[in-house]
Amino acid sequence: MPSELISELRERLGQVADLNATIALLQWDQEVCMPPKGAQARGRQLATVSAMAHRMFTDERVGALLNELRSGSVVSPDDRVLVEESLRDYERATKLPEVFVERFAEEQSRAYEAWTRSREQDDFAIFRPHLETMFDLLRQKTDYFGYAGSPYNALLDEYERGMTVEQLNPIFADLAKRQSALVSRIALSDTQADGVWMKGEWDANAQWGLTLGILGDMGYDFEAGRQDKSVHPFSTSFDLYDVRVTTRVNPNELFSALTGSMHEGGHALYEQGFREEDRRTPLAQGTSMGMHESQSRMWENMIGRSLPFWERYAPAYQGQFPGRLDNVSTEQMFRAINRVEPSFIRVEADECTYNLHIILRYELETALIEGRMKVSEVPEAWNAKMKQYLGVDVPSDAVGCLQDIHWSHGLVGYFPTYALGNLYAAQLFEAMSASLPDIWGQVEAGNFGGILGWLRTHVHVHGRRKTAPEIVRTSTGSEPSSEPYMRYLTEKYSSLYGLS
Amino acid sequence: MPSELISELRERLGQVADLNATIALLQWDQEVCMPPKGAQARGRQLATVSAMAHRMFTDERVGALLNELRSGSVVSPDDRVLVEESLRDYERATKLPEVFVERFAEEQSRAYEAWTRSREQDDFAIFRPHLETMFDLLRQKTDYFGYAGSPYNALLDEYERGMTVEQLNPIFADLAKRQSALVSRIALSDTQADGVWMKGEWDANAQWGLTLGILGDMGYDFEAGRQDKSVHPFSTSFDLYDVRVTTRVNPNELFSALTGSMHEGGHALYEQGFREEDRRTPLAQGTSMGMHESQSRMWENMIGRSLPFWERYAPAYQGQFPGRLDNVSTEQMFRAINRVEPSFIRVEADECTYNLHIILRYELETALIEGRMKVSEVPEAWNAKMKQYLGVDVPSDAVGCLQDIHWSHGLVGYFPTYALGNLYAAQLFEAMSASLPDIWGQVEAGNFGGILGWLRTHVHVHGRRKTAPEIVRTSTGSEPSSEPYMRYLTEKYSSLYGLS
Incomplete structure (x- = not known):
């Protein structure tokens, strides 16, 4: 039944949206309210919730639901655009191998650190190798x-x-x-x-x-x-x-x-x-x-x-x-x-x-x-x-x-x-x-x-x-x-x- | 290796702690900052993150780690108290059947609603059946x-x-x-x-x-x-x-x-x-x-x-x-x-x-x-x-x-x-x-x-x-x-x- 599939999809997307909203609150609080010593723990909280949001959205079941709904014919026009847009996000999110995502995140930290020093010391050579990578x-x-x-x-x-x-x-x-x-x-x-x-x-x-x-x-x-x-x-x-x-x-x-x-x-x-x-x-x-x-x-x-x-x-x-x-x-x-x-x-x-x-x-x-x-x-x-x-x-x-x-x-x-x-x-x-x-x-x-x-x-x-x-x-x-x-x-x- | 088991346990408990901290932030913001119209979405965000925290903590792997570590002999005194306290929480969290937890949560909402009316109208009879349940x-x-x-x-x-x-x-x-x-x-x-x-x-x-x-x-x-x-x-x-x-x-x-x-x-x-x-x-x-x-x-x-x-x-x-x-x-x-x-x-x-x-x-x-x-x-x-x-x-x-x-x-x-x-x-x-x-x-x-x-x-x-x-x-x-x-x-x- 497409209506059951769409309900399940909406529930799963809704939970991902809840987690994304929670990530946004963690970030808002970090910029607006958080006391300075709270930064380290906040980093961990963000990492944990972000990983869960990613895992939840890239779950194989989400992909199966989306593909089944796309090929089905009894989906309302309103639901169709939801399926298409979600599938677009799903494909982007699943196209990158996990090992690449980790490698990229690591290089982001390193490059950011190098960029900070590079700018402080006004020395492009510090940033250059990281920018090349x-x-x-x-x-x-x-x-x-x-x-x-x-x-x-x-x-x-x-x-x-x-x-x-x-x-x-x-x-x-x-x-x-x-x-x-x-x-x-x-x-x-x-x-x-x-x-x-x-x-x-x-x-x-x-x-x-x-x-x-x-x-x-x-x-x-x-x-x-x-x-x-x-x-x-x-x-x-x-x-x-x-x-x-x-x-x-x-x-x-x-x-x-x-x-x-x-x-x-x-x-x-x-x-x-x-x-x-x-x-x-x-x-x-x-x-x-x-x-x-x-x-x-x-x-x-x-x-x-x-x-x-x-x-x-x-x-x-x-x-x-x-x-x-x-x-x-x-x-x-x-x-x-x-x-x-x-x-x-x-x-x-x-x-x-x-x-x-x-x-x-x-x-x-x-x-x-x-x-x-x-x-x-x-x-x-x-x-x-x-x-x-x-x-x-x-x-x-x-x-x-x-x-x-x-x-x-x-x-x-x-x-x-x-x-x-x-x-x-x-x-x-x-x-x-x-x-x-x-x-x-x-x-x-x-x-x-x-x-x-x-x-x-x-x-x-x-x-x-x-x-x-x-x-x-x-x-x-x-x-x-x-x-x-x-x-x-x-x-x-x-x-x-x-x-x- | 107990040291590997304890590391895995600590990582899992750490993620549960991150989620619990996130729940606490969602609640703090609700009382301190949230604009009035945000209440409905906040309720959903809290429900989603709470369910995930519960699921993560009551995962069978957590129970297996805890029981294996308890029966092991090479655990440091510091780790032993962590294992004992976590096991205590784990057992409490897993002793209630899921259907009972849901039933209880439903009755909480109903009872709270009835209590509010009961107090407003100064009529104990409204609250009584809910209090009995x-x-x-x-x-x-x-x-x-x-x-x-x-x-x-x-x-x-x-x-x-x-x-x-x-x-x-x-x-x-x-x-x-x-x-x-x-x-x-x-x-x-x-x-x-x-x-x-x-x-x-x-x-x-x-x-x-x-x-x-x-x-x-x-x-x-x-x-x-x-x-x-x-x-x-x-x-x-x-x-x-x-x-x-x-x-x-x-x-x-x-x-x-x-x-x-x-x-x-x-x-x-x-x-x-x-x-x-x-x-x-x-x-x-x-x-x-x-x-x-x-x-x-x-x-x-x-x-x-x-x-x-x-x-x-x-x-x-x-x-x-x-x-x-x-x-x-x-x-x-x-x-x-x-x-x-x-x-x-x-x-x-x-x-x-x-x-x-x-x-x-x-x-x-x-x-x-x-x-x-x-x-x-x-x-x-x-x-x-x-x-x-x-x-x-x-x-x-x-x-x-x-x-x-x-x-x-x-x-x-x-x-x-x-x-x-x-x-x-x-x-x-x-x-x-x-x-x-x-x-x-x-x-x-x-x-x-x-x-x-x-x-x-x-x-x-x-x-x-x-x-x-x-x-x-x-x-x-x-x-x-x-x-x-x-x-x-x-x-x-x-x-x-x-x-x-």
Whole structure:
């Protein structure tokens, strides 16, 4: 009986989901609450529960159920997508031999340790042998997974299903050229933002209060979530009705708590928007890292760094810091939060330069995986591309090719999803604006119901039922493209920097 | 090879400990952080992880390892106690048929639901049939576990290993008579404490600050724990180096946050005092509920409600509430926090009346389990005993036999451990005082190092390596007895109430 099989499948997937939620809680607590001496035991707890979750999901019975249900004919359309998505995860999870998974995890620890030292001592030679081993292992991984076209596609597929090097190469090449040109023109502009008034201390409690207020305005449900402080902001989810965010409040920065909070709030709104009936299944997940990132970046950048947003919230800021901002105009705040300044560091990059940091990494990663470059050539290639795209001279590998944690963890194929997030965000936002003609009036009124409603219907509610390209296609009528993002950037920054 | 067997055992027990720690975190988060809508998913997560922990521990391989190691001869003394204690848990965990465990869990839910309604509507008839079923199941449980003497011993053994009805009956009968007489004499005293000055609002942050300061003074390690707020104060542990407490701050009560905090702090100091090498094993647990309770009650009552303690902390209170307590003497605070007042409610009871509430429950529980009383007779028996022991007329079952949650959960055999905690605390404290002649001078100086050191050596470090009676015997030279507690009570309250 298919109905009995599907019940058994749902029960097993539900238990795996419970364990995954538990892992997420162990991690959340580690970042937010755990006392320092608790770290060692927490590591063991995470290892034990993660191993159990993996064993439970890769159980042969799960595979048997999935294959039987796939070949059966009496499965409802709703159940069919559950079976297909679960089978996709199951196949990925079972394709890697256990001995390889262990070897990979060991190298992750070693590489992470070496990367830390390498960066501290600003000496790429320490990290190099580990990075070589890591890329060897990653190439083996692509063989286990299998691929068409570039082997990089096998890695990309884990984070951005269905996206390929063949699709990305022309998009990124075009973006690199155009964003790089835009950045050069901005650098030459006479209209530069003045940020002197931002110097000084900004009360942490006042900043915190602003983030809570704006999260609430965005539609984040505090009955089904909470915001805490952590060193690195993140969002996490234990269930449709328990989706949490964190932010970091730095008294020396006026806006970073807010932008962090809106970014994580964008992720969280996605997770609070899945279907009730998809709870405890793999369908209650963001469909790709890029689509997830589109939600955070739309709220943080396209909304949170817009002039109408500041028309609304400048007075709130002035109210929270009495007397400090009376002589600062809305326009000044808007300009300050959108200052363009090429730098070495990706995580501090503005909207105009951000994708260039990503494309640089993507080009190196693909060359390494495809065997067109050696690990030893990375520093030189890095610095050359920084000069080419951003016009900056990298003073040292520590703030160059050693700045990111990702490669030490074997996270290759992940970076491009950040840039894709920007592209999806702009493309979705254009379509949304067309169907909400008063969108900026609503933002200026602090009314985000229309925006959230549109995102719920077109993006959130689908969970993994649609791929990212399918979502873009059905809600905009076009294939994923970089045009809307370039239009958005050019228009916004031409106006800000007086470019003709 | 025994060394290989013991390694395998330790690894399996370690994973069970990891899962139990994870369950404790899921529960801690539920009480402290979880947003309200997260409750449903949390229930499922707890059910899944609990089932896995149970399955893992009751695995036949664990039983085979334990039995092989027990019969082997080359096991070190340290490992032998691990094997014995684990086997004890294993046998208890496997003695109940799975179908019985499920039946019991179902009845717990039903009984809890009925108890809630029954108490709300002040109608014992709603709860009665469920309580009857619960006691039927509990009698079946005693048969599964087996016992010598009273069947109640089988239940008691779960919470207070090795304690029996035959030992408790004479102790409790004697205590009931003597505490009841003391309470009657206090009621007739002319020297009654004045608490009018305690009325009003007491700033919650100031109270919170005091609890943190005193926990620190007690020796609680905030690098290996933290305090949070929750509706019902509790303590919990995820590891030797992650032991957390909660308290409740009520602005209408001046001392309840402090007494709650010291109580939970006492539990937590026990858990922070186990042996490093016992981590991730069943040995890193309090040896019994009574011994655990002795630690909380010693800190809360014997230390926290002593005159030298208030000589030290009255100025701290005066400092935290500027101007409010200038005319309140240390003596007045000491008297107020030790006011004796017979009431219907156990959780609000003072030191003199507390055990009487416990003994009443114990007498009813044993009569019900031994078949000497019917559930239908409970309300009448309850009220008669309240009159006899405390001299009060119970106005309704809601504040009478329906006040506690315990029976609805099938927690029978648990109440006596609260009274045993008082007895152990007094007995240990007498021995400690003999070896620390300046103990009260140290308390008055806010120096608790000597007390904590003594408790570490005589109680904490043993974990489950010694039973509660063994700890009492080896550290006091006597069998567990009620004499030290009665001496403590009589002396303290004769002085407070001017009894001759």
